Amino acid sequence: MAMDINNHVAFHEAKFIDQNGVLRNSSVPVVQELARQRLDFLPERFIRVSPTADPIAAPSSELHEISHIEVPDPLPCIDMSKIQLGDDLEDRDRELTKLAGAAKDWGMFLIEKHGIEPKILDEVKDVVKGFFGLSFQEKKASVGSYLSVDNMGYGRNFVKSEDQPLDWIDRLTMKAAPRDATQGLRVWPQNPPNFREAVEKFVERARKICDSLLHALAETLSVDGQIFIKQFDEEKSEVNVRVNYYPPCPRPDLALGITEHSDASALSVLVQFEASGGLQVFKDMKWLTVQWPVDALLINVGDLMEILSNGRFRSSWHRAVTQRDVERFSVALFYNPPSEAEIEPLKDGKSNNNHHGYKKVVVGEYLQNYYKISPTPTKQAIKFAQI
Ligand SMILES: O=C(O)CCC(=O)C(=O)O
Ligand SMILES: [Fe+2]
Numbered sequence: 001m002a003m004d005i006n007n008h009v010a011f012h013e014a015k016f017i018d019q020n021g022v023l024r025n026s027s028v029p030v031v032q033e034l035a036r037q038r039l040d041f042l043p044e045r046f047i048r049v050s051p052t053a054d055p056i057a058a059p060s061s062e063l064h065e066i067s068h069i070e071v072p073d074p075l076p077c078i079d080m081s082k083i084q085l086g087d088d089l090e091d092r093d094r095e096l097t098k099l100a101g102a103a104k105d106w107g108m109f110l111i112e113k114h115g116i117e118p119k120i121l122d123e124v125k126d127v128v129k130g131f132f133g134l135s136f137q138e139k140k141a142s143v144g145s146y147l148s149v150d151n152m153g154y155g156r157n158f159v160k161s162e163d164q165p166l167d168w169i170d171r172l173t174m175k176a177a178p179r180d181a182t183q184g185l186r187v188w189p190q191n192p193p194n195f196r197e198a199v200e201k202f203v204e205r206a207r208k209i210c211d212s213l214l215h216a217l218a219e220t221l222s223v224d225g226q227i228f229i230k231q232f233d234e235e236k237s238e239v240n241v242r243v244n245y246y247p248p249c250p251r252p253d254l255a256l257g258i259t260e261h262s263d264a265s266a267l268s269v270l271v272q273f274e275a276s277g278g279l280q281v282f283k284d285m286k287w288l289t290v291q292w293p294v295d296a297l298l299i300n301v302g303d304l305m306e307i308l309s310n311g312r313f314r315s316s317w318h319r320a321v322t323q324r325d326v327e328r329f330s331v332a333l334f335y336n337p338p339s340e341a342e343i344e345p346l347k348d349g350k351s352n353n354n355h356h357g358y359k360k361v362v363v364g365e366y367l368q369n370y371y372k373i374s375p376t377p378t379k380q381a382i383k384f385a386q387i
Contacts, residue, residue, distance in 0.1 A: 012155035035247030042251035048165035076102035081113035100220035107301040107316030123198040130192035144186035168255040177239040236338035249322035257320035264370040265302030265334035275328040282317040310345035339364035357387040
């Protein structure tokens with residue numbers, strides 16, 4: 001009989017709606033607690049079989065190989081100071097061209113000289129490590145529940161069935177905007193006491209970067225610079241923040257930290273802590289490990305941006321792998337237009353063989369479908385918005 005975890009492990013209670021629309025519960029082991037036991041084997045529920053050869057086309061049934069190919073050309077890195085200050089117009093144009101290529105070919109890029117002070121990022125790292133440094137019971141006591149099946153809160157993973165392979169991750173997800181989104185809910189950790197304040201400072205700054213990028217991305221397409229930003233709203237746009245903790249994993253060749261996905265957002269901003277080497281992007285039919293200097297931020301083009309740009313920009317298909325002796329943290333911020341907004345794609349989507357045109361969608365309806373069907377082995381959620 002295969003060995004499995006012992007009885008002392010704590011569990012998250014995951015609620016999910018199954019394929020027949022029935023609300024179900026599944027007990028998901030708390031990965032951080034499992035990792036504390038320094039197992040020399042991977043519990044069965046985390047072992048996965050290959051989902052994909054080509055995630056955009058047909059899934060393959062081959063055994064999943066979790067490879068570690070370094071990106072041959074490093075991920076494009078955009079100097080935000082050249083875009084935001086724009087002292088030198090030629091330099092700025094070159095940077096915009098690089099940005100356009102990155103958003104089109106990779107759906108993912110790094111940004112440097114972004115202007116967020118190291119102190120703000122250090123405070124986020126401190127509170128996140130403080131939270132994950134608590135015992136499981138203390139964590140549960142520190143953060144309340146969203147009382148709904150929407151992947152928010154502590155330990156809410158994308159669980160859809162009892163037999164789906166689980167991700168080797170422990171995570172915490174919060175709504176940071178609109179400000180009243182969490183009114184009456186005690187869903188921000190109370191411990192460390194400055195958790196919310198530290199994360200909100202980062203959110204405020206990261207949001208400005210997103211706005212600059214929305215403007216710059218529009219410029220690269222020679223359309224009105226406001227065309228994307230105008231679909232956002234100072235008060236009502238949504239910002240969700242997810243903290244990902246990947247403990248050391250006994251079998252990085254058999255488990256994933258986060259299963260492959262595209263972000264549903266318009267744009268995502270990611271910070272990683274000291275450790276690198278976990279994020280992979282699917283490009284040119286291969287999974288490539290991203291080289292990500294720790295002080296750079298990473299931007300993902302999300303599905304909503306793919307829709308807004310009518311397919312000119314592509315949301316990246318990415319995943320996180322685990323490492324044997326390394327723990328890794330990342331913080332992801334997801335920036336969306338207001339939930340009730342009906343977003344309109346740019347006119348005249350460029351046509352090529354792979355291109356699909358997009359139609360107007362209500363953001364909240366897009367997200368609802370995305371969460372309903374995720375995780376999927378191929379890039380499927382975006383079909384909801386295709387003509
Ligand atoms: O940990 C990472 O680098 C990736 C996280 C991610 O893709 C997500 O939170 O959506
Ligand atoms: Fe992601």
